[in-house]
Amino acid sequence: MATAAAPAERSRRVVRPRADALRNRERIVAAAREMFVEFGPEVPFDEIARRAGVGNATLYRHFADRAELIREVVCSVMDRTSEQAELALAEEGDAFGALRRFVHAAAEERIGALCPMLSGDFDKEHPDLDEARDRLEGLVEQLMARARTAGQLRTDVAVGDLMVALSQLTRPLPGSGCVNFDQFVHRHLQLFLDGLQAPARSELPGTAATLEDLRQKACKA
Amino acid sequence: MATAAAPAERSRRVVRPRADALRNRERIVAAAREMFVEFGPEVPFDEIARRAGVGNATLYRHFADRAELIREVVCSVMDRTSEQAELALAEEGDAFGALRRFVHAAAEERIGALCPMLSGDFDKEHPDLDEARDRLEGLVEQLMARARTAGQLRTDVAVGDLMVALSQLTRPLPGSGCVNFDQFVHRHLQLFLDGLQAPARSELPGTAATLEDLRQKACKA
DNA sequence: TCTAAACGGGGACGCCCTCCCCGGTTATTT
DNA sequence: AAATAACCGGGGAGGGCGTCCCCGTTTAGA
Numbered sequence: 001m002a003t004a005a006a007p008a009e010r011s012r013r014v015v016r017p018r019a020d021a022l023r024n025r026e027r028i029v030a031a032a033r034e035m036f037v038e039f040g041p042e043v044p045f046d047e048i049a050r051r052a053g054v055g056n057a058t059l060y061r062h063f064a065d066r067a068e069l070i071r072e073v074v075c076s077v078m079d080r081t082s083e084q085a086e087l088a089l090a091e092e093g094d095a096f097g098a099l100r101r102f103v104h105a106a107a108e109e110r111i112g113a114l115c116p117m118l119s120g121d122f123d124k125e126h127p128d129l130d131e132a133r134d135r136l137e138g139l140v141e142q143l144m145a146r147a148r149t150a151g152q153l154r155t156d157v158a159v160g161d162l163m164v165a166l167s168q169l170t171r172p173l174p175g176s177g178c179v180n181f182d183q184f185v186h187r188h189l190q191l192f193l194d195g196l197q198a199p200a201r202s203e204l205p206g207t208a209a210t211l212e213d214l215r216q217k218a219c220k221a
Numbered sequence: 222m223a224t225a226a227a228p229a230e231r232s233r234r235v236v237r238p239r240a241d242a243l244r245n246r247e248r249i250v251a252a253a254r255e256m257f258v259e260f261g262p263e264v265p266f267d268e269i270a271r272r273a274g275v276g277n278a279t280l281y282r283h284f285a286d287r288a289e290l291i292r293e294v295v296c297s298v299m300d301r302t303s304e305q306a307e308l309a310l311a312e313e314g315d316a317f318g319a320l321r322r323f324v325h326a327a328a329e330e331r332i333g334a335l336c337p338m339l340s341g342d343f344d345k346e347h348p349d350l351d352e353a354r355d356r357l358e359g360l361v362e363q364l365m366a367r368a369r370t371a372g373q374l375r376t377d378v379a380v381g382d383l384m385v386a387l388s389q390l391t392r393p394l395p396g397s398g399c400v401n402f403d404q405f406v407h408r409h410l411q412l413f414l415d416g417l418q419a420p421a422r423s424e425l426p427g428t429a430a431t432l433e434d435l436r437q438k439a440c441k442a
Numbered sequence: 443t444c445t446a447a448a449c450g451g452g453g454a455c456g457c458c459c460t461c462c463c464c465g466g467t468t469a470t471t472t
Numbered sequence: 473a474a475a476t477a478a479c480c481g482g483g484g485a486g487g488g489c490g491t492c493c494c495c496g497t498t499t500a501g502a
Contacts, residue, residue, distance in 0.1 A: 020500065021449090046490075055449060056492085057451080057493080060492065161408060164405055165390065165412070168389050169389050183427035184382070186426050187427050188382065188413070190425050191416035191425070194416035195411075195416030195417075196412060201415040202414070202415050204412070205408060206408050209405070237478095239470080239478065239479065240470095241479075245480085265458080265459060266461095267459080270481095275480075277460090278479095278480070281461065281462090282479080
Protein backbone atom coordinates (compact mmCIF):
# COMPACT_ATOMS: atom_id res chain seq x y z
CA MET A 1 0.00 0.00 0.00
CA ALA A 2 2.48 2.51 1.17
CA THR A 3 4.92 1.52 -1.52
CA ALA A 4 2.29 0.93 -4.17
CA ALA A 5 3.48 3.20 -6.97
CA ALA A 6 0.31 4.37 -8.67
CA PRO A 7 0.48 5.16 -12.41
CA ALA A 8 0.11 8.82 -11.50
CA GLU A 9 3.26 8.59 -9.41
CA ARG A 10 5.50 9.60 -12.28
CA SER A 11 3.83 12.95 -12.61
CA ARG A 12 4.61 13.65 -8.96
CA ARG A 13 8.33 13.71 -9.68
CA VAL A 14 10.68 12.64 -6.91
CA VAL A 15 8.77 14.28 -4.08
CA ARG A 16 5.16 15.22 -4.13
CA PRO A 17 4.16 18.68 -2.95
CA ARG A 18 1.59 18.72 -0.22
CA ALA A 19 -1.84 20.07 -1.00
CA ASP A 20 -1.69 22.99 1.41
CA ALA A 21 1.78 23.85 0.13
CA LEU A 22 0.43 24.36 -3.37
CA ARG A 23 -2.47 26.36 -2.03
CA ASN A 24 -0.16 28.57 -0.03
CA ARG A 25 2.02 29.16 -3.05
CA GLU A 26 -0.95 30.40 -5.04
CA ARG A 27 -2.06 32.63 -2.18
CA ILE A 28 1.41 34.13 -1.97
CA VAL A 29 1.48 34.92 -5.69
CA ALA A 30 -1.96 36.52 -5.50
CA ALA A 31 -1.01 38.59 -2.48
CA ALA A 32 2.26 39.63 -4.09
CA ARG A 33 0.41 40.80 -7.17
CA GLU A 34 -1.86 42.99 -5.07
CA MET A 35 1.00 44.39 -3.05
CA PHE A 36 3.15 45.08 -6.10
CA VAL A 37 0.27 46.90 -7.72
CA GLU A 38 -0.32 49.01 -4.67
CA PHE A 39 3.18 49.68 -3.36
CA GLY A 40 5.62 48.68 -6.08
CA PRO A 41 8.14 45.88 -6.29
CA GLU A 42 10.08 47.02 -3.22
CA VAL A 43 7.35 46.06 -0.80
CA PRO A 44 8.72 44.07 2.18
CA PHE A 45 8.41 40.30 2.03
CA ASP A 46 6.92 40.18 5.49
CA GLU A 47 4.04 42.36 4.35
CA ILE A 48 3.33 40.09 1.42
CA ALA A 49 3.34 37.10 3.75
CA ARG A 50 0.94 38.85 6.11
CA ARG A 51 -1.41 39.69 3.26
CA ALA A 52 -1.26 36.09 2.09
CA GLY A 53 -2.03 34.87 5.58
CA VAL A 54 1.15 32.82 5.87
CA GLY A 55 4.39 33.11 7.83
CA ASN A 56 7.36 34.80 6.26
CA ALA A 57 9.34 31.58 6.37
CA THR A 58 6.80 29.97 4.07
CA LEU A 59 7.41 32.68 1.54
CA TYR A 60 11.16 32.20 1.57
CA ARG A 61 10.64 28.45 1.37
CA HIS A 62 8.78 28.82 -1.94
CA PHE A 63 10.81 31.61 -3.54
CA ALA A 64 14.55 31.83 -3.22
CA ASP A 65 14.72 35.56 -3.73
CA ARG A 66 12.73 38.58 -4.77
CA ALA A 67 13.51 38.18 -8.43
CA GLU A 68 11.94 34.74 -8.46
CA LEU A 69 8.72 35.97 -6.87
CA ILE A 70 8.54 38.94 -9.20
CA ARG A 71 9.02 36.70 -12.21
CA GLU A 72 6.24 34.43 -11.02
CA VAL A 73 3.88 37.37 -10.61
CA VAL A 74 4.81 38.86 -13.97
CA CYS A 75 4.20 35.59 -15.76
CA SER A 76 0.93 35.17 -13.91
CA VAL A 77 -0.31 38.59 -14.96
CA MET A 78 0.78 38.04 -18.53
CA ASP A 79 -1.04 34.71 -18.66
CA ARG A 80 -4.23 36.21 -17.30
CA THR A 81 -3.95 38.99 -19.84
CA SER A 82 -3.41 36.48 -22.63
CA GLU A 83 -6.58 34.71 -21.60
CA GLN A 84 -8.45 37.99 -21.88
CA ALA A 85 -7.02 38.44 -25.36
CA GLU A 86 -8.20 34.98 -26.37
CA LEU A 87 -11.66 35.70 -25.04
CA ALA A 88 -11.79 38.96 -26.96
CA LEU A 89 -10.67 37.22 -30.14
CA ALA A 90 -13.23 34.47 -29.76
CA GLU A 91 -16.30 36.28 -28.52
CA GLU A 92 -16.24 39.69 -30.12
CA GLY A 93 -17.52 40.16 -33.62
CA ASP A 94 -16.26 43.63 -34.42
CA ALA A 95 -12.50 43.78 -34.87
CA PHE A 96 -11.89 47.11 -33.19
CA GLY A 97 -14.47 46.23 -30.56
CA ALA A 98 -12.37 43.21 -29.67
CA LEU A 99 -9.34 45.43 -29.29
CA ARG A 100 -11.27 47.80 -27.05
CA ARG A 101 -12.54 44.95 -24.95
CA PHE A 102 -9.06 43.52 -24.54
CA VAL A 103 -7.55 46.83 -23.52
CA HIS A 104 -10.11 47.44 -20.81
CA ALA A 105 -9.85 43.85 -19.61
CA ALA A 106 -6.07 44.10 -19.43
CA ALA A 107 -6.46 47.20 -17.30
CA GLU A 108 -8.62 45.23 -14.90
CA GLU A 109 -5.88 42.62 -14.69
CA ARG A 110 -3.61 45.40 -13.52
CA ILE A 111 -1.12 44.90 -16.29
CA GLY A 112 0.30 48.30 -15.47
CA ALA A 113 1.71 46.81 -12.31
CA LEU A 114 4.32 45.13 -14.46
CA CYS A 115 6.09 48.37 -15.22
CA PRO A 116 7.91 48.85 -11.94
CA MET A 117 9.17 45.32 -12.23
CA LEU A 118 11.28 46.11 -15.24
CA SER A 119 13.72 47.73 -12.89
CA GLY A 120 16.37 46.41 -10.58
CA ASP A 121 17.48 42.83 -10.33
CA PHE A 122 15.11 41.08 -12.66
CA ASP A 123 16.21 38.31 -14.95
CA LYS A 124 14.76 39.37 -18.26
CA GLU A 125 16.15 36.28 -19.94
CA HIS A 126 14.19 33.60 -18.17
CA PRO A 127 12.45 31.14 -20.54
CA ASP A 128 9.13 31.31 -18.68
CA LEU A 129 9.15 35.03 -19.22
CA ASP A 130 9.95 34.74 -22.89
CA GLU A 131 7.17 32.24 -23.36
CA ALA A 132 4.55 34.37 -21.61
CA ARG A 133 5.64 37.46 -23.51
CA ASP A 134 5.66 35.76 -26.88
CA ARG A 135 2.22 34.32 -26.30
CA LEU A 136 0.78 37.67 -25.28
CA GLU A 137 2.47 39.50 -28.11
CA GLY A 138 1.15 37.01 -30.64
CA LEU A 139 -2.40 37.39 -29.41
CA VAL A 140 -2.30 41.17 -29.33
CA GLU A 141 -0.79 41.11 -32.79
CA GLN A 142 -3.77 39.06 -33.95
CA LEU A 143 -6.17 41.54 -32.41
CA MET A 144 -4.42 44.44 -34.06
CA ALA A 145 -4.07 42.67 -37.41
CA ARG A 146 -7.78 42.00 -37.57
CA ALA A 147 -8.63 45.60 -36.80
CA ARG A 148 -6.05 46.79 -39.29
CA THR A 149 -7.38 44.53 -42.01
CA ALA A 150 -10.88 45.79 -41.32
CA GLY A 151 -9.60 49.32 -41.91
CA GLN A 152 -10.43 50.33 -38.37
CA LEU A 153 -6.89 50.64 -37.00
CA ARG A 154 -4.31 53.13 -38.18
CA THR A 155 -1.38 51.50 -39.90
CA ASP A 156 1.49 53.30 -38.21
CA VAL A 157 1.21 51.60 -34.80
CA ALA A 158 2.51 48.26 -33.55
CA VAL A 159 2.18 45.98 -30.56
CA GLY A 160 4.82 47.83 -28.62
CA ASP A 161 2.94 51.11 -28.88
CA LEU A 162 -0.23 49.63 -27.49
CA MET A 163 1.36 47.62 -24.71
CA VAL A 164 3.63 50.34 -23.41
CA ALA A 165 0.90 52.95 -23.44
CA LEU A 166 -1.48 50.49 -21.84
CA SER A 167 1.01 49.76 -19.09
CA GLN A 168 1.73 53.40 -18.50
CA LEU A 169 -1.89 54.50 -18.40
CA THR A 170 -2.87 51.76 -15.99
CA ARG A 171 0.10 52.15 -13.69
CA PRO A 172 -1.11 52.74 -10.16
CA LEU A 173 -0.23 55.92 -8.38
CA PRO A 174 2.18 55.03 -5.61
CA GLY A 175 1.14 55.27 -2.02
CA SER A 176 -2.46 55.01 -1.07
CA GLY A 177 -4.47 53.96 -4.08
CA CYS A 178 -6.78 56.73 -5.21
CA VAL A 179 -10.33 55.60 -4.59
CA ASN A 180 -11.90 55.99 -8.00
CA PHE A 181 -8.74 56.11 -10.01
CA ASP A 182 -9.98 53.20 -12.09
CA GLN A 183 -12.66 55.39 -13.54
CA PHE A 184 -9.99 57.72 -14.88
CA VAL A 185 -7.94 54.90 -16.27
CA HIS A 186 -10.78 53.65 -18.43
CA ARG A 187 -11.47 57.17 -19.67
CA HIS A 188 -7.87 57.57 -20.75
CA LEU A 189 -7.76 54.16 -22.36
CA GLN A 190 -10.87 55.04 -24.29
CA LEU A 191 -9.31 58.29 -25.47
CA PHE A 192 -6.15 56.49 -26.48
CA LEU A 193 -8.14 53.90 -28.37
CA ASP A 194 -9.94 56.67 -30.20
CA GLY A 195 -6.54 57.93 -31.24
CA LEU A 196 -5.65 54.49 -32.56
CA GLN A 197 -8.62 54.37 -34.89
CA ALA A 198 -8.30 54.83 -38.61
CA PRO A 199 -8.07 57.23 -40.27
CA ALA A 200 -5.01 58.63 -38.54
CA ARG A 201 -5.50 62.21 -37.44
CA SER A 202 -1.81 63.07 -37.27
CA GLU A 203 1.60 61.85 -38.19
CA LEU A 204 3.48 59.98 -35.48
CA PRO A 205 7.13 60.67 -34.64
CA GLY A 206 9.59 57.80 -34.43
CA THR A 207 8.88 54.25 -35.48
CA ALA A 208 6.68 51.42 -34.25
CA ALA A 209 8.25 48.71 -32.14
CA THR A 210 7.57 45.17 -31.03
CA LEU A 211 7.91 43.86 -27.51
CA GLU A 212 11.15 42.22 -28.57
CA ASP A 213 12.57 45.60 -29.47
CA LEU A 214 11.50 46.92 -26.11
CA ARG A 215 13.16 44.08 -24.26
CA GLN A 216 16.44 44.65 -26.01
CA LYS A 217 16.29 48.37 -25.52
CA ALA A 218 15.51 47.93 -21.85
CA CYS A 219 18.49 45.66 -21.42
CA LYS A 220 20.78 47.90 -23.33
CA ALA A 221 19.90 50.89 -21.16
CA MET B 222 32.99 99.87 11.25
CA ALA B 223 31.87 96.43 11.99
CA THR B 224 28.57 97.77 13.27
CA ALA B 225 28.14 100.32 10.48
CA ALA B 226 24.68 99.49 9.08
CA ALA B 227 24.75 100.48 5.43
CA PRO B 228 21.51 101.71 3.79
CA ALA B 229 21.36 98.56 1.69
CA GLU B 230 21.52 96.53 4.86
CA ARG B 231 17.73 96.44 5.23
CA SER B 232 17.23 94.62 1.95
CA ARG B 233 19.67 92.00 3.12
CA ARG B 234 17.37 91.03 5.94
CA VAL B 235 19.04 89.87 9.11
CA VAL B 236 21.61 87.77 7.29
CA ARG B 237 22.54 88.01 3.66
CA PRO B 238 22.86 84.85 1.57
CA ARG B 239 26.16 84.43 -0.09
CA ALA B 240 26.35 84.27 -3.87
CA ASP B 241 27.65 80.72 -4.07
CA ALA B 242 25.01 79.61 -1.56
CA LEU B 243 22.24 80.68 -3.90
CA ARG B 244 23.95 79.04 -6.84
CA ASN B 245 24.31 75.81 -4.91
CA ARG B 246 20.66 75.85 -3.99
CA GLU B 247 19.67 76.04 -7.64
CA ARG B 248 22.06 73.27 -8.56
CA ILE B 249 20.57 71.08 -5.86
CA VAL B 250 17.03 71.62 -7.11
CA ALA B 251 18.08 70.84 -10.66
CA ALA B 252 19.90 67.70 -9.61
CA ALA B 253 16.99 66.60 -7.45
CA ARG B 254 14.65 66.98 -10.39
CA GLU B 255 16.84 64.75 -12.53
CA MET B 256 17.21 62.16 -9.82
CA PHE B 257 13.50 62.12 -8.99
CA VAL B 258 12.70 61.62 -12.64
CA GLU B 259 15.14 58.78 -12.96
CA PHE B 260 14.84 56.97 -9.63
CA GLY B 261 11.73 58.27 -7.90
CA PRO B 262 11.27 60.35 -4.80
CA GLU B 263 13.00 57.84 -2.52
CA VAL B 264 16.42 58.49 -3.98
CA PRO B 265 19.05 58.99 -1.24
CA PHE B 266 19.98 62.54 -0.35
CA ASP B 267 23.66 61.77 -0.67
CA GLU B 268 23.16 60.77 -4.30
CA ILE B 269 21.38 64.02 -5.04
CA ALA B 270 24.21 65.94 -3.42
CA ARG B 271 26.76 64.03 -5.47
CA ARG B 272 24.89 64.78 -8.69
CA ALA B 273 24.70 68.43 -7.72
CA GLY B 274 28.41 68.49 -7.03
CA VAL B 275 28.01 69.58 -3.42
CA GLY B 276 28.47 67.93 -0.04
CA ASN B 277 25.54 66.30 1.66
CA ALA B 278 25.74 68.76 4.52
CA THR B 279 25.03 71.58 2.09
CA LEU B 280 21.85 69.85 1.03
CA TYR B 281 20.60 69.49 4.60
CA ARG B 282 21.56 73.09 5.26
CA HIS B 283 19.22 74.31 2.52
CA PHE B 284 16.32 71.89 2.99
CA ALA B 285 15.13 70.78 6.39
CA ASP B 286 13.66 67.50 5.18
CA ARG B 287 12.74 65.51 2.12
CA ALA B 288 9.25 66.98 1.89
CA GLU B 289 10.66 70.47 1.56
CA LEU B 290 12.98 69.50 -1.27
CA ILE B 291 10.23 67.60 -3.06
CA ARG B 292 7.91 70.58 -2.79
CA GLU B 293 10.56 72.86 -4.23
CA VAL B 294 11.10 70.52 -7.17
CA VAL B 295 7.38 70.07 -7.79
CA CYS B 296 6.78 73.81 -7.82
CA SER B 297 9.76 74.29 -10.10
CA VAL B 298 8.47 71.78 -12.62
CA MET B 299 4.97 73.25 -12.51
CA ASP B 300 6.32 76.72 -13.09
CA ARG B 301 8.39 75.61 -16.05
CA THR B 302 5.34 73.85 -17.45
CA SER B 303 3.23 76.94 -16.96
CA GLU B 304 5.77 78.93 -18.94
CA GLN B 305 5.45 76.44 -21.76
CA ALA B 306 1.68 76.87 -21.65
CA GLU B 307 2.03 80.62 -21.89
CA LEU B 308 4.36 80.30 -24.84
CA ALA B 309 1.95 77.98 -26.58
CA LEU B 310 -0.93 80.37 -25.95
CA ALA B 311 1.02 83.34 -27.24
CA GLU B 312 2.88 81.97 -30.22
CA GLU B 313 0.64 79.34 -31.76
CA GLY B 314 -2.12 80.37 -34.09
CA ASP B 315 -4.10 77.15 -34.34
CA ALA B 316 -5.98 76.33 -31.13
CA PHE B 317 -5.48 72.58 -31.17
CA GLY B 318 -1.93 73.09 -32.41
CA ALA B 319 -1.25 75.10 -29.28
CA LEU B 320 -2.57 72.26 -27.18
CA ARG B 321 -0.37 69.78 -29.01
CA ARG B 322 2.64 72.00 -28.60
CA PHE B 323 2.00 72.39 -24.89
CA VAL B 324 1.59 68.68 -24.30
CA HIS B 325 4.85 67.79 -25.98
CA ALA B 326 6.65 70.63 -24.22
CA ALA B 327 5.31 69.48 -20.86
CA ALA B 328 6.66 66.03 -21.58
CA GLU B 329 10.08 67.53 -22.17
CA GLU B 330 9.83 69.24 -18.79
CA ARG B 331 9.36 65.78 -17.32
CA ILE B 332 6.05 66.62 -15.74
CA GLY B 333 5.42 62.92 -15.32
CA ALA B 334 8.06 62.89 -12.65
CA LEU B 335 5.59 64.61 -10.37
CA CYS B 336 3.44 61.54 -10.03
CA PRO B 337 5.56 59.55 -7.62
CA MET B 338 5.80 62.61 -5.43
CA LEU B 339 2.14 62.56 -4.62
CA SER B 340 2.84 59.69 -2.29
CA GLY B 341 4.26 59.51 1.17
CA ASP B 342 4.96 62.47 3.40
CA PHE B 343 4.18 65.38 1.19
CA ASP B 344 2.35 68.44 2.38
CA LYS B 345 -0.33 68.85 -0.27
CA GLU B 346 -1.65 71.94 1.48
CA HIS B 347 1.32 74.24 1.09
CA PRO B 348 0.43 77.67 -0.37
CA ASP B 349 3.30 77.62 -2.86
CA LEU B 350 1.93 74.38 -4.20
CA ASP B 351 -1.60 75.68 -4.46
CA GLU B 352 -0.41 78.73 -6.31
CA ALA B 353 1.63 76.78 -8.83
CA ARG B 354 -1.18 74.32 -9.40
CA ASP B 355 -3.84 76.99 -9.83
CA ARG B 356 -1.69 78.87 -12.29
CA LEU B 357 -1.01 75.79 -14.37
CA GLU B 358 -4.61 74.66 -14.30
CA GLY B 359 -5.82 78.08 -15.41
CA LEU B 360 -3.46 78.12 -18.35
CA VAL B 361 -4.31 74.63 -19.48
CA GLU B 362 -7.97 75.47 -19.12
CA GLN B 363 -7.39 78.39 -21.49
CA LEU B 364 -5.67 76.16 -23.99
CA MET B 365 -8.49 73.65 -23.87
CA ALA B 366 -11.22 76.29 -23.97
CA ARG B 367 -9.79 77.79 -27.12
CA ALA B 368 -9.61 74.43 -28.82
CA ARG B 369 -13.10 73.58 -27.64
CA THR B 370 -14.50 76.84 -28.92
CA ALA B 371 -12.84 76.24 -32.25
CA GLY B 372 -14.66 72.92 -32.44
CA GLN B 373 -11.39 71.02 -32.47
CA LEU B 374 -11.60 69.47 -28.99
CA ARG B 375 -14.23 66.99 -27.86
CA THR B 376 -16.49 68.41 -25.21
CA ASP B 377 -16.49 65.55 -22.72
CA VAL B 378 -12.95 66.06 -21.40
CA ALA B 379 -11.58 68.42 -18.76
CA VAL B 380 -8.25 69.60 -17.43
CA GLY B 381 -7.97 66.65 -15.07
CA ASP B 382 -8.21 64.16 -17.92
CA LEU B 383 -5.42 65.79 -19.85
CA MET B 384 -3.09 66.36 -16.92
CA VAL B 385 -3.43 62.92 -15.39
CA ALA B 386 -3.00 61.15 -18.71
CA LEU B 387 -0.09 63.41 -19.54
CA SER B 388 1.58 62.61 -16.24
CA GLN B 389 0.99 58.91 -16.61
CA LEU B 390 2.23 58.69 -20.19
CA THR B 391 5.41 60.63 -19.44
CA ARG B 392 6.23 58.86 -16.20
CA PRO B 393 9.70 57.43 -16.42
CA LEU B 394 10.28 53.73 -16.11
CA PRO B 395 12.06 53.14 -12.83
CA GLY B 396 15.60 51.92 -12.75
CA SER B 397 17.88 52.55 -15.66
CA GLY B 398 16.25 55.00 -17.99
CA CYS B 399 15.44 53.40 -21.31
CA VAL B 400 17.60 55.03 -23.92
CA ASN B 401 15.07 56.15 -26.48
CA PHE B 402 12.02 55.99 -24.30
CA ASP B 403 11.30 59.62 -25.10
CA GLN B 404 10.52 58.69 -28.66
CA PHE B 405 7.78 56.42 -27.42
CA VAL B 406 6.39 59.00 -25.08
CA HIS B 407 5.83 61.48 -27.87
CA ARG B 408 4.19 58.82 -30.02
CA HIS B 409 1.75 58.00 -27.26
CA LEU B 410 1.02 61.63 -26.52
CA GLN B 411 0.30 62.15 -30.17
CA LEU B 412 -2.09 59.22 -30.21
CA PHE B 413 -3.81 60.47 -27.09
CA LEU B 414 -4.15 63.92 -28.58
CA ASP B 415 -5.72 62.39 -31.66
CA GLY B 416 -8.27 60.80 -29.35
CA LEU B 417 -8.98 64.18 -27.82
CA GLN B 418 -9.89 65.74 -31.14
CA ALA B 419 -13.47 66.47 -32.11
CA PRO B 420 -15.56 64.76 -33.18
CA ALA B 421 -15.52 62.22 -30.40
CA ARG B 422 -15.15 58.68 -31.69
CA SER B 423 -16.60 56.98 -28.61
CA GLU B 424 -18.46 57.64 -25.42
CA LEU B 425 -16.34 58.05 -22.32
CA PRO B 426 -17.14 56.32 -19.04
CA GLY B 427 -17.26 58.33 -15.82
CA THR B 428 -17.10 62.11 -15.61
CA ALA B 429 -14.52 64.79 -16.28
CA ALA B 430 -12.62 66.24 -13.34
CA THR B 431 -10.55 69.28 -12.48
CA LEU B 432 -7.22 69.24 -10.68
CA GLU B 433 -9.02 70.35 -7.56
CA ASP B 434 -11.15 67.23 -7.66
CA LEU B 435 -8.04 65.16 -8.07
CA ARG B 436 -6.34 66.76 -5.12
CA GLN B 437 -9.28 66.08 -2.85
CA LYS B 438 -9.65 62.54 -4.06
CA ALA B 439 -5.96 61.92 -3.54
CA CYS B 440 -6.21 63.21 0.01
CA LYS B 441 -9.31 61.26 0.75
CA ALA B 442 -7.74 58.00 -0.37
C1' DT C 443 -2.85 6.45 14.55
C1' DC C 444 1.70 7.47 12.95
C1' DT C 445 5.30 9.99 10.31
C1' DA C 446 7.38 13.57 8.20
C1' DA C 447 6.75 17.51 5.53
C1' DA C 448 5.24 22.10 6.04
C1' DC C 449 4.17 25.99 8.89
C1' DG C 450 4.74 30.28 11.88
C1' DG C 451 6.69 33.79 14.43
C1' DG C 452 10.37 35.58 17.03
C1' DG C 453 14.97 37.42 16.75
C1' DA C 454 19.80 38.33 15.17
C1' DC C 455 22.53 39.97 11.33
C1' DG C 456 23.66 43.43 8.16
C1' DC C 457 22.67 47.17 5.14
C1' DC C 458 21.60 51.85 4.00
C1' DC C 459 19.90 56.30 5.00
C1' DT C 460 19.96 60.24 7.91
C1' DC C 461 22.21 63.70 10.30
C1' DC C 462 26.03 65.95 12.86
C1' DC C 463 30.81 67.60 13.52
C1' DC C 464 34.92 70.01 12.42
C1' DG C 465 38.87 71.37 9.53
C1' DG C 466 39.44 73.68 5.17
C1' DT C 467 37.92 77.04 1.63
C1' DT C 468 35.80 81.00 -0.50
C1' DA C 469 33.24 85.32 -0.68
C1' DT C 470 32.90 89.75 1.34
C1' DT C 471 34.57 93.95 4.06
C1' DT C 472 37.87 97.80 5.12
C1' DA D 473 45.43 93.02 -0.02
C1' DA D 474 44.55 91.15 4.48
C1' DA D 475 41.16 89.89 7.85
C1' DT D 476 36.83 87.79 9.06
C1' DA D 477 33.00 85.10 9.09
C1' DA D 478 29.92 82.47 6.55
C1' DC D 479 29.82 78.47 3.87
C1' DC D 480 31.34 74.13 2.20
C1' DG D 481 32.76 69.06 2.13
C1' DG D 482 33.65 64.52 3.58
C1' DG D 483 33.85 61.22 7.06
C1' DG D 484 31.50 58.71 10.62
C1' DA D 485 28.15 57.58 14.41
C1' DG D 486 23.27 56.50 15.25
C1' DG D 487 19.03 54.30 14.14
C1' DG D 488 15.46 52.06 11.49
C1' DC D 489 14.19 48.35 8.55
C1' DG D 490 14.37 44.40 5.61
C1' DT D 491 16.23 39.82 5.15
C1' DC D 492 16.89 35.38 6.57
C1' DC D 493 17.39 31.48 9.90
C1' DC D 494 16.00 28.48 13.82
C1' DC D 495 13.05 25.46 16.24
C1' DG D 496 8.70 24.15 18.51
C1' DT D 497 4.16 23.15 16.67
C1' DT D 498 0.68 21.84 13.40
C1' DT D 499 -1.39 19.23 9.78
C1' DA D 500 -1.72 16.54 5.51
C1' DG D 501 -1.35 11.92 3.90
C1' DA D 502 -1.08 6.65 4.49
